[in-house]
Amino acid sequence: MEFNSTILGNHHSLGNNDCGNKDLINTSSLDGLSNTTLCQDFSLTTTDIVVAVSLCSILAIGGSLGNGLVLLVISRTTNLNNNCSVFIQNLAIADLLVTVVTIPLIISVITKGFVPICSWNGSLMLGAIVLGRCSATASLLILSSMSLDRYWAICHPIHHKVKMTSSKLRAVLVLIWLASLVVPIPEVVVPRQGRWSVVLKRVKNFGVACCYIAIVSSGIAIFVKVGCASLKIDDLHINVGGRQMHAEIRERNKKVAKTIALVVFVFSLCWLPVAIISTRYIEYNELHFWSALLGLANSALNPCIYFYRQKSYRHELKVALVAFFSVSS
Helix, strand or coil, X not given: CEECCCCCCCHHHCCCCCCCCCCECCHHHHHCCCCCCCCCCCCEEHHHHHHHHHHXXXXXXXXXXXXHHHHHHHHHCHHHCCHHHHHHHHHHHHHHHHHHHHHHHHHHHHHHCCCECCCHHHHHHHHHHHHHHHHHHHHHHHHHHHHHHHHHHXXXXXXXXXXXXXXXXXXXXXXXXXXXXXXXXXXXXXXXXXXXXXXXXHHHHHHHHHHHHHHHHHHHHHHHHHHHHHHHHHHHCCCCCCHHXXXXXXXXXXXXXXXXXXXXXXXXXXXXHHHHHHCCCCCCCHHHHHHHHHHHHHHHHHHHHHHHHCHHHHHHHHHHHHHHHHHHC
């Protein structure tokens, strides 16, 4: 038995109560990066629906809890108040928007289908989809900025420390979030039919490919630089102090850079299917759906990487949890 769970359009929702508007919410926006398509249908089997809802529920709950803990640890810990932690904090906010808003929306879409945009529920759903695209764009820009920041810190540590002030860091983050708010605007204002919809689709596909290449390149660059810097770090700090200080600086820079490289690698791996599909002009189908779901799963994986790689995060998490349960008891 096959459920007609329409992800991009539902024939049953196009009745007399559709306010005269046959244009339905375009779920391809849910992936944050994928193609724009027009009122197309595809079916998910009952098994697919159960699996998809189960996975989305796990991602939403686990991702919200993990990203919430990351924000809690950073906000409560003064020694984590550095450039890298500020970037991670903003990345956790973007991921939290995905796990709290976008993924629950997907669950609603799978189980209930879409409604016309002109309805109240449709307007809320469109707003949530736009928010999901904002968070995906913010994640990509933040990861790219983190990679460039660590690359600069490794190549020119003294210059980076002097030039990359907290005010400049805040300015960079403001620009990132403003850009993330601007990117979804064409999805809302450009008609879904006609010449401009085709132009938008092609521009977006080209942008997806460029963004994916940029994030992968930044990850490769920082990983290569870590290897080179590990061989030269003693020479860079020859006048700073003893060999123990050299080793500490070297290990700290290497560990942070490797963590960021791992985050970029996982991001690239999760979004690779979407990046490949976006270059193919094919109709929205099950492949798009599962690829988008894999991409959104990245938002739930990032906290695992932080706590696995960073001992300071694990320590502060233990302190926060002990304090919480002490107060509760």
